[in-house]
Amino acid sequence: MTFSPSEQICPEKRDITIRKERNRGMSYEIITVPRGEKITMGRDGALWVPSNPIIPFIEGDGTGADIWKASVRVFDAAVEKAYLGARKISWMEVFAGEKSFNLFKNTMGDQAWLPDETVEACREFMVGVKGPLTTPIGGGIRSLNVALRQLLDLYVCLRPVRYFQGAPSPVKRPQDVDMVIFRENTEDIYAGIEWMYGSPECERFKKFLLEEMKVTKIRFPDTVSLGVKPISKEGSQRLVRAAIQYALTHNRSSVTMVHKGNIMKFTEGAFKEWGYGVATAEFRDRVVTERESWIIGNQDRNPTLTAEENARLIEPGYDMMTSGQRKNIVDEVEGALKLMSTHGSGRWKKLLLIRDSIADITLQQVLTRAREFDVIATMNLEGDFLSDALAAQVGGIGIAPGANINYVTGHAIFEATHGTAPKYANLDKVNPGSLILSGVMMLEYLGWQEAADLIVEAINKTISQKKVTYDFERLMDGATLVTCSGFANALIENM
Numbered sequence: 001m002t003f004s005p006s007e008q009i010c011p012e013k014r015d016i017t018i019r020k021e022r023n024r025g026m027s028y029e030i031i032t033v034p035r036g037e038k039i040t041m042g043r044d045g046a047l048w049v050p051s052n053p054i055i056p057f058i059e060g061d062g063t064g065a066d067i068w069k070a071s072v073r074v075f076d077a078a079v080e081k082a083y084l085g086a087r088k089i090s091w092m093e094v095f096a097g098e099k100s101f102n103l104f105k106n107t108m109g110d111q112a113w114l115p116d117e118t119v120e121a122c123r124e125f126m127v128g129v130k131g132p133l134t135t136p137i138g139g140g141i142r143s144l145n146v147a148l149r150q151l152l153d154l155y156v157c158l159r160p161v162r163y164f165q166g167a168p169s170p171v172k173r174p175q176d177v178d179m180v181i182f183r184e185n186t187e188d189i190y191a192g193i194e195w196m197y198g199s200p201e202c203e204r205f206k207k208f209l210l211e212e213m214k215v216t217k218i219r220f221p222d223t224v225s226l227g228v229k230p231i232s233k234e235g236s237q238r239l240v241r242a243a244i245q246y247a248l249t250h251n252r253s254s255v256t257m258v259h260k261g262n263i264m265k266f267t268e269g270a271f272k273e274w275g276y277g278v279a280t281a282e283f284r285d286r287v288v289t290e291r292e293s294w295i296i297g298n299q300d301r302n303p304t305l306t307a308e309e310n311a312r313l314i315e316p317g318y319d320m321m322t323s324g325q326r327k328n329i330v331d332e333v334e335g336a337l338k339l340m341s342t343h344g345s346g347r348w349k350k351l352l353l354i355r356d357s358i359a360d361i362t363l364q365q366v367l368t369r370a371r372e373f374d375v376i377a378t379m380n381l382e383g384d385f386l387s388d389a390l391a392a393q394v395g396g397i398g399i400a401p402g403a404n405i406n407y408v409t410g411h412a413i414f415e416a417t418h419g420t421a422p423k424y425a426n427l428d429k430v431n432p433g434s435l436i437l438s439g440v441m442m443l444e445y446l447g448w449q450e451a452a453d454l455i456v457e458a459i460n461k462t463i464s465q466k467k468v469t470y471d472f473e474r475l476m477d478g479a480t481l482v483t484c485s486g487f488a489n490a491l492i493e494n495m
Helices: 005-009 011-023 064-083 097-113 116-125 144-151 200-212 233-249 268-282 290-301 307-314 323-337 359-368 380-393 433-446 449-464 484-493
Strands: 054-058 090-093 127-130 156-162 178-184 254-259 287-289 352-358 375-378 401-405 412-416
Touching: 054 064, 054 116, 064 433, 064 449, 064 484, 116 127, 116 144, 127 433, 144 412, 156 380, 178 233, 178 380, 233 254, 233 268, 233 352, 233 375, 254 268, 254 359, 254 380, 268 287, 268 352, 287 290, 290 307, 290 323, 290 352, 307 323, 352 359, 359 380, 375 380, 401 433, 412 433, 433 449, 433 484, 449 484
Parallel strands: 054 090, 054 127, 127 412, 178 375, 254 352, 254 375, 287 352
Antiparallel strands: 156 178, 156 401, 401 412
């Protein structure tokens, strides 16, 4: 940006010019832009958040209307109480899903499910929030949630999972669950690269695999549908990098990369290897891998160990290996021992631990050894399974928040993680906790921690008072049943 001579001399004029530049944007036909200012990304890579940010919201379908009405009152009340009117969110409705289709189908056709203006508004105003969306079945229309993530390149699906005291849970020690899942959002089989059996595209791709690539492992080639699982180095690295940066910033103890690399060696196995590469190349003085911790720990306990003796301790089957395999293990040990000057003498215990875990055993161990997991970095499919499985341990997806973030551009959409539940629409019945906690994440992302803390404290207090919606009330002894709006009222009273 260039400034006129008067703007260079007068800081006040320069500040006005900067604000005008930040608020200059495209014009909209179906969206009404309220008074307020845009959130922008600074040259230093940090968000610039004004005191009256314009934040787009998608109300959502089914129960979305009830949930949004309850949630927005909680957000506004927390901001008002925390900042006494000095800060206020200017909410801007944008459209997607069934509500959007019904409003604009006559002029937009199928594009009314996700109008271009909605995507552009989310891109221009940086940070948004959304309720659950209906995606039509069939007709070639992709999931609207997936489409938004891919169009805005929101490569991290962030799912913190924690327990609120008193919430009903099917496990004995739900309080042990305190994990943050970084799920890759743009690749894997969710990329939607697939073809139906019998289609010309499927037949063409199958012919390529069988005749050009000489694939012999398709069990029933005459009736097969086919899909592609893209996992890239860049996508894997930026996901793991974000997870490590988050863990370091929030003083977490470990990052676990969850994968099925023992079977899918060149996709999920590569994800693991690329992740370790980012950790050791970019964060070397602040991290230690699990195997490095074994090697350095062994050497701390017995400084006279040879590399081969150390190798035997970390690999019980060492003596049954081929000479080449043994050499690889010894080389690994010698590489780790080069870190003794910076990581030895117990110093590694204070560093962020980087480890990996096979997906199926992870799903078992988050039940039996929940305290061993902290930040988790994983791919799209495993992240989907793991997020909802963990949510069930702490009360269900009704209070499971979620966000979709691009940590490079700053774009983010915070969302309810559950479905639309249309049979409960307009009954003022369902739990708004998922969207409310996603709003907490949004406030934290904006740097408005005081408002976020007020909501979390209110949720803790309200659940401990057993004032809960039907999904919790039916599982709790002596609980008081409240409506969706009633739960919001209780939160506001408890702030």
